[in-house]
Amino acid sequence: xxxxxxxxxxxxxxxxxxxxxxxxxxxxxxxxxxxxxxxxxxxxxxxxxxxxxxxxxxxxxxxxxxxxxxxxxxxxxxxxxxxxxxxxxxxxxxxxxxxxxxxxxxxxxxxxxxxxxxxxxxxxxxxxxxxxxxxxxxxxxxxxxxxxxxxxxxxxxxxxxxxxxxxxxxxxxxxxxxxxxxxxxxxxxxxxxxxxxxxx
Numbered sequence: 001x002x003x004x005x006x007x008x009x010x011x012x013x014x015x016x017x018x019x020x021x022x023x024x025x026x027x028x029x030x031x032x033x034x035x036x037x038x039x040x041x042x043x044x045x046x047x048x049x050x051x052x053x054x055x056x057x058x059x060x061x062x063x064x065x066x067x068x069x070x071x072x073x074x075x076x077x078x079x080x081x082x083x084x085x086x087x088x089x090x091x092x093x094x095x096x097x098x099x100x101x102x103x104x105x106x107x108x109x110x111x112x113x114x115x116x117x118x119x120x121x122x123x124x125x126x127x128x129x130x131x132x133x134x135x136x137x138x139x140x141x142x143x144x145x146x147x148x149x150x151x152x153x154x155x156x157x158x159x160x161x162x163x164x165x166x167x168x169x170x171x172x173x174x175x176x177x178x179x180x181x182x183x184x185x186x187x188x189x190x191x192x193x194x195x196x197x198x199x200x
Contacts, residue, residue, distance in 0.1 A: 003185060005138060008046065008146040009154045010183040012059040013038045020092050024085035024116065030059035030180075038181030039066025049073070050144035051137040053129070055080040055153070063181075064148040079129040082150035086116025105170040119168065126156040127198060134188065134195050141188030151177035154184060161186070161194045 013034035017023050046067065052074045054064035064074060088096050096114075104113045112118045129147075137145045147153070155175040159168060178184055188195075 003047065003144075004187045004189055005047075005142055005144050006188060007133065007138070007157075007186045007191070008042075008050070008144065008183055009157060009178070009186065010038075010042055010063065010146060010148050011151055011154060011178045011180060012055075012057075012063050012148065013181040015059050015180075018092075020094065022085050022088045022091055022093055022096060022114075024082050024089045025057065026089045027057050028059060030062050032062070034181055035059075035062045035066055039063055039068075041181070042183060043067050046146060047144045050146050051075070051133075052146045052148065053077045053080060053133065053137070054148040055082070055150060057081055057150075060148045060150070067146075067148075069146075077129055079125040080147055080149040080153055083113075083119070083122050083152045084117040086112065086114030088114030088116065108170045108173060109167040119173075122152065123156050123160065126153055127160055130157060130160060130195070131198065134191075138188055141192060154178065157186075158184075160198060161191055164194070164197055 013030040015023060015028045015030050017028045050069070050073065052064060052067065052069045054060045054074065054076055056076045056078055060080070061076070093101070104111045109120050110118050133145045134140065137143065154177045155173070158175045
């Protein structure tokens with residue numbers, strides 16, 4: 001039985017970086033074999049003619065290319081990048097230190113970790129991309145749209161759909177994200193009321 005037209009949130013495969021390192025928008029590649037496997041799994045489920053938007057970071061572009069969607073349907077969108085962690089990127093979380101992480105946790109919405117990007121700024125750009133995908137890519141819910149993106153972006157989409165423009169605290173930010181190479185499927189019809197409420 002076919003899916004109704006949906007937003008497909010596909011997370012990149014396992015990145016090639018040491019465990020415990022903050023990488024955010026650091027442009028690290030993903031494991032090629034895992035990317036190929038993820039692309040094959042998703043391509044089998046992806047509807048024909050879906051619009052595809054990808055983060056410009058190479059771990060996502062690798063997977064977008066593995067889907068072999070026609071180039072005319074593929075758009076690179078900087079709004080789908082992971083959070084920018086500023087000077088924290090490339091450092092181990094242990095070296096960043098508990099005090100710095102705690103300062104961020106106390107003000108999750110407006111604090112910019114590592115003088116990078118705040119969650120408020122990230123939610124704003126994801127909101128912009130979500131509105132464009134709904135209104136234009138999907139033609140108000142009549143066509144499938146795929147985002148090849150990151151866990152943080154997928155959590156932002158879920159927050160916006162559930163809570164609108166409310167400001168999350170650290171205790172609130174317990175939203176699930178798919179594992180590397182996996183995806184969430186969100187039918188446009190079920191999202192329509194929340195998307196209408198999110199319009200400016």
